[in-house]
Amino acid sequence: MISSYRRPTKALIDLEAISANISVVQAHIPQGKKTFAVVKANAYGHGSVAVSQHIKHQVDGFCVSNMDEALELRQAGIAKMILVLGVVMPDEVAIAKDYDITLTVASLEWLALAEKLGANLAELKVHIKIDSGMGRIGFRSLEDANQAITQLTEAGAKVEGIFTHFATADEADNRKFNQQLVTFKAIIDGLDVCPELVHASNSATSLWHSETIFNAVRLGIVMYGLNPSGTDLELPYDLKPALSLESALVHVKELSAGDQVGYGATYASQESEWLGTVPIGYADGWTRDMQGFSVLVDGQECEIVGRVSMDQMTIRLPRQYKLGSKVTLIGRQGNQEITATAIAQKRGTINYEVLCLLSDRIPRMYDDK
Numbered sequence: 001m002i003s004s005y006r007r008p009t010k011a012l013i014d015l016e017a018i019s020a021n022i023s024v025v026q027a028h029i030p031q032g033k034k035t036f037a038v039v040k041a042n043a044y045g046h047g048s049v050a051v052s053q054h055i056k057h058q059v060d061g062f063c064v065s066n067m068d069e070a071l072e073l074r075q076a077g078i079a080k081m082i083l084v085l086g087v088v089m090p091d092e093v094a095i096a097k098d099y100d101i102t103l104t105v106a107s108l109e110w111l112a113l114a115e116k117l118g119a120n121l122a123e124l125k126v127h128i129k130i131d132s133g134m135g136r137i138g139f140r141s142l143e144d145a146n147q148a149i150t151q152l153t154e155a156g157a158k159v160e161g162i163f164t165h166f167a168t169a170d171e172a173d174n175r176k177f178n179q180q181l182v183t184f185k186a187i188i189d190g191l192d193v194c195p196e197l198v199h200a201s202n203s204a205t206s207l208w209h210s211e212t213i214f215n216a217v218r219l220g221i222v223m224y225g226l227n228p229s230g231t232d233l234e235l236p237y238d239l240k241p242a243l244s245l246e247s248a249l250v251h252v253k254e255l256s257a258g259d260q261v262g263y264g265a266t267y268a269s270q271e272s273e274w275l276g277t278v279p280i281g282y283a284d285g286w287t288r289d290m291q292g293f294s295v296l297v298d299g300q301e302c303e304i305v306g307r308v309s310m311d312q313m314t315i316r317l318p319r320q321y322k323l324g325s326k327v328t329l330i331g332r333q334g335n336q337e338i339t340a341t342a343i344a345q346k347r348g349t350i351n352y353e354v355l356c357l358l359s360d361r362i363p364r365m366y367d368d369k
């Protein structure tokens with residue numbers, strides 16, 4: 001889909017903030033650890049090519065969720081390691097080798113299917129995934145992990161890494177985290193041959209369990225300046241949100257008492273009041289449950305009134321404002337700030353989802369630095 005540039009709605013991405021967030025995390029974790037930047041899902045909506053180009057000298061590699069995301073980076077000239085965190089089916093092995101993309105191997109069944117399909121694993125780079133308790137993908141026993149490494153090595157593949165993923169690193173209760181750590185360590189210690197790269201730390205683990213980092217971190221949400229726990233745990237150091245969402249008033253009118261607004265006529269003015277229309281809606285990922293939330297105009301909170309429709313929504317203004325007046329949906333105006341985390345709380349979800357839902361219709365704009 002082509003982004004809608006000829007409309008005032010846009011996401012402004014502060015690439016320098018992303019760099020600064022990486023640096024601050026790197027300064028707080030033990031020295032000598034590798035950094036993998038997680039740029040899956042279009043870099044959590046920030047634009048994976050632009051982000052990766054900007055940070056490529058600060059990191060040791062990139063993580064994505066699938067082959068297409070990996071190929072997008074390679075085709076944009078990104079030369080560092082790219083690890084696909086999800087399962088890529090064995091029919092993609094040849095293209096992975098062609099583009100030097102590292103695959104995750106998560107089951108013996110995958111290896112059996114690769115053999116059945118006649119996939120040539122020679123020279124394929126892989127990381128082994130251990131399911132230490134997340135319950136999505138990965139080997140769940142030492143025996144299976146050992147067997148996979150043996151089979152891959154015999155087939156000529158390069159088993160360069162092994163990793164796991166924590167389910168509760170962003171929670172105050174550490175019991176599940178510690179169980180997963182024990183499980184993962186037992187497998188690492190029991191391997192006949194341990195791959196060189198051992199990694200287990202997402203953002204939350206890097207922030208709150210930095211003593212448990214093996215030899216690399218996989219940084220996602222912290223790079224983009226958000227707290228992985230939402231508001232549950234305090235950040236140990238400041239991060240700067242990298243994405244702002246802005247638009248402008250494209251229609252302003254005065255309502256009389258009792259005038260109704262939007263689909264379902266869910267809002268009626270109590271008295272004469274000013275209303276502004278903003279060109280953003282649920283097709284942009286600005287979901288219908290934003291009704292009743294606020295945006296910023298002229299440094300003031302303005303309530304979203306009436307239903308959010310596909311392409312437009314209406315806000316109540318404290319007074320008349322001119323067409324083109326700036327509207328901030330995520331970000332700062334004066335002393336006021338609206339964060340993706342606050343939006344997530346209103347929606348009963350997590351800040352990750354708020355960012356990822358911003359659709360391709362919204363252009364991503366970058367400063368020229």
Ligand SMILES: *Cc1c(COP(=O)(O)O)cnc(C)c1O
Nearest residue numbers: 038085165202203218219220221
């Ligand atoms: C998405 C993902 C990450 C990054 O998670 P954050 O919480 O954003 O840091 C790390 N590892 C795996 C396996 C992932 O899927």
